[in-house]
Amino acid sequence: MKKTGGQIVVESLKREGVDTVFNYPGGAVLSLFHELDQSSMRQILVRHEQAAVHAADGYARCTGKVGVVLVTSGPGATNTVTGIATAHMDSIPLVILTGQIPTPLIGNDAFQEADIIGITRPCTKHNFLVKDVRELAKTIKEAFYIARSGRPGPVLVDLPKDVIANSTEFKYPEKVFIRGYQPTYEGHPGQVQRAVDLMIKSKRPVIYAGGGIVSSNASKELTLLAERLGIPVAMTLMGLGGFPGNTPLSLGMLGMHGTYRANMAVMESDLLIAIGSRFDDRVTGKIEAFAPQAKIIHIDIDPTSISKNVRVDLPIVGDCKRVIAKILTLLEEEDTQAYREGLGKWRHQIERWKAVHNMDYQQKGDLIKPQYIIEKINELTRGDAIIATEVGQHQMWTAQYYAFTKPRTFLTSGGLGTMGYGLPAALGAQVAFPNKLVIDISGDGSFQMNSQELATIVQYQLPVKVVILNNGFLGMVRQWQELFYEKRYASSSIGEVSPDYVKLAEAYGAVGLQVRRPEDVVPALKKAFSIPKPVILEFIVDREENVYPMVVAGEPLNQMRLV
Amino acid sequence: MRHVITLLVENEFGVLARIAGLFSGRGFNIESLCVAETLDPAVSTMTLVTRGDDMIIEQVLKQLNKLIPVIKVVDLFEKDFVEREMILVKVNATRETREEILRVSEIFRGKVVDVGAKTYTLEVTGDENKVRAILNLLKPLGIKELVRTGRVAMLRGSKASTEPS
Numbered sequence: 001m002k003k004t005g006g007q008i009v010v011e012s013l014k015r016e017g018v019d020t021v022f023n024y025p026g027g028a029v030l031s032l033f034h035e036l037d038q039s040s041m042r043q044i045l046v047r048h049e050q051a052a053v054h055a056a057d058g059y060a061r062c063t064g065k066v067g068v069v070l071v072t073s074g075p076g077a078t079n080t081v082t083g084i085a086t087a088h089m090d091s092i093p094l095v096i097l098t099g100q101i102p103t104p105l106i107g108n109d110a111f112q113e114a115d116i117i118g119i120t121r122p123c124t125k126h127n128f129l130v131k132d133v134r135e136l137a138k139t140i141k142e143a144f145y146i147a148r149s150g151r152p153g154p155v156l157v158d159l160p161k162d163v164i165a166n167s168t169e170f171k172y173p174e175k176v177f178i179r180g181y182q183p184t185y186e187g188h189p190g191q192v193q194r195a196v197d198l199m200i201k202s203k204r205p206v207i208y209a210g211g212g213i214v215s216s217n218a219s220k221e222l223t224l225l226a227e228r229l230g231i232p233v234a235m236t237l238m239g240l241g242g243f244p245g246n247t248p249l250s251l252g253m254l255g256m257h258g259t260y261r262a263n264m265a266v267m268e269s270d271l272l273i274a275i276g277s278r279f280d281d282r283v284t285g286k287i288e289a290f291a292p293q294a295k296i297i298h299i300d301i302d303p304t305s306i307s308k309n310v311r312v313d314l315p316i317v318g319d320c321k322r323v324i325a326k327i328l329t330l331l332e333e334e335d336t337q338a339y340r341e342g343l344g345k346w347r348h349q350i351e352r353w354k355a356v357h358n359m360d361y362q363q364k365g366d367l368i369k370p371q372y373i374i375e376k377i378n379e380l381t382r383g384d385a386i387i388a389t390e391v392g393q394h395q396m397w398t399a400q401y402y403a404f405t406k407p408r409t410f411l412t413s414g415g416l417g418t419m420g421y422g423l424p425a426a427l428g429a430q431v432a433f434p435n436k437l438v439i440d441i442s443g444d445g446s447f448q449m450n451s452q453e454l455a456t457i458v459q460y461q462l463p464v465k466v467v468i469l470n471n472g473f474l475g476m477v478r479q480w481q482e483l484f485y486e487k488r489y490a491s492s493s494i495g496e497v498s499p500d501y502v503k504l505a506e507a508y509g510a511v512g513l514q515v516r517r518p519e520d521v522v523p524a525l526k527k528a529f530s531i532p533k534p535v536i537l538e539f540i541v542d543r544e545e546n547v548y549p550m551v552v553a554g555e556p557l558n559q560m561r562l563v
Numbered sequence: 564m565r566h567v568i569t570l571l572v573e574n575e576f577g578v579l580a581r582i583a584g585l586f587s588g589r590g591f592n593i594e595s596l597c598v599a600e601t602l603d604p605a606v607s608t609m610t611l612v613t614r615g616d617d618m619i620i621e622q623v624l625k626q627l628n629k630l631i632p633v634i635k636v637v638d639l640f641e642k643d644f645v646e647r648e649m650i651l652v653k654v655n656a657t658r659e660t661r662e663e664i665l666r667v668s669e670i671f672r673g674k675v676v677d678v679g680a681k682t683y684t685l686e687v688t689g690d691e692n693k694v695r696a697i698l699n700l701l702k703p704l705g706i707k708e709l710v711r712t713g714r715v716a717m718l719r720g721s722k723a724s725t726e727p728s
Contacts, residue, residue: 129577179573180631
């Protein structure tokens, strides 16, 4: 039966199991909005297109589903670019539908025209311009397939206004086959066997687990592997929660602001088992000096990540979950108990490193230390909340002081480090899980990048708790200026004009609370968590606190600054 | 090390921009790039010449494979292959040098495709060495203009280089 392009889009989204679309309208997409409004899919209208993408991103990270965005042409499309690049760097499955001017006008500098295909080619997993309504259904199916399969990523589909208005027979393809795109899911059996052989011969092994564990839903398998062999686990920022952070084998985060014991363990290891991670510069420190004594096994679904920065000894291309499951099967032939007990000395060494520096700070006096707030949030929620962060010092403290116990509960912009991510991501998560406690941990700088989304949060009655650690600075920039730029705080002080966040919250119809004294922290948190409405909780914190440990850029991981 | 790479790609809107963008975005260099349809109009073959150490070339090949419209990537390095490039070269020709230019052209089995009052334009086809050799001989005579197609290449033997396997 004949349908218009607009109706085809709606039907196709439904066939893909979409229940929510984060959107912002405009001229080029009026007919799409007309159709979508009548569908059963929830429409979340934001206040800036960048927030629509971050919200879909937060939604995707915590559900594992593909996040969907619909925006108009021109500025609507260009406003999505930061959000798309954020998702691209962190491998988050999104489908972004952008309106486009009618096909005969493309290339004529028409009103609200933008070459969004050209602009997003480097920051999408793939993008499509639909030139014929007969290609529309197939294109949408391919877009979803590409977004969620292999190494996930954002896919953009550009929809010209005339294509959406035209009609054709609607037939949703049953299967999709793209000959140039055939990801490898099963690890090579020979390589997997060799990995097992290396593991049981190792004396000082460390597992280095990244975002791929979360994407692959491989937490259970990873936990079984670590516990069966007694191997300690260091996680990247993106991997936090992939292994329970409150168990003895967890080393916490590794890298530039990782824990002392995680970094030392990697530098002293004889076998580094990298799973779903990509040897990013924030993790490796000085590359030539990284894990000098270790043989490296690298399990990853993306061949381009393997041996890109660091030569590995045993590459295994495949899906983490499946490869680890295969390893576990092979381990049934081995005496894993004896092996686990044999690692006692190594684990003991790690305990001694824990004693050297265990994220201690002093909460004394009248000023609230930002780390104290994160610790208390961790205690009160028992690791059971969904935490979004913005970017900067507060983000690092959250990674250090909140022990994530489950995957898909930590929403943070790792690869791109996008300020303004947290608030919309939290709103996306709250849309996905209306009954869970969702907290956005933010700095005063980051909060002001997408603060307009308070309107969205109130409109849809999303009881997000926004925690602002207000130090009047762009904290991470200030820290680097203090350490490396002679304390010249160039353009990093924003406290001169700090809005009254309580009044701001109330202006939007949310609840606002401000806390200045350490003894008020816990009562305020408890109060905020119990209010079934959106709350901004502003904490005035110590202005010049630094994030430690710190591996200075260009230094090896074991040269950490501790104070 | 210089590598000649042949690619089989979907003949779709923007595929050349995608590949060029990949190279510029990641700082890989393109010495030459030649692309056209094959017998199957849905598919094009691209011959690309790039240079880098082993780790860079490995990344280039993997990143090309990762692109959705790229169907197959073959690195011809250290394989047996036929390669050709065509050049059009406009050489200064005086009364004294005309003879020599024609002689050089004949030795390299080139063709004169244009004659001007003061120039000859030659068309020469050959592999990398042949093209370099003739240009070296013509340079002292004064090359006024040079246009090159870039290399195309194909595996020797019965198998098609870019048979989707």
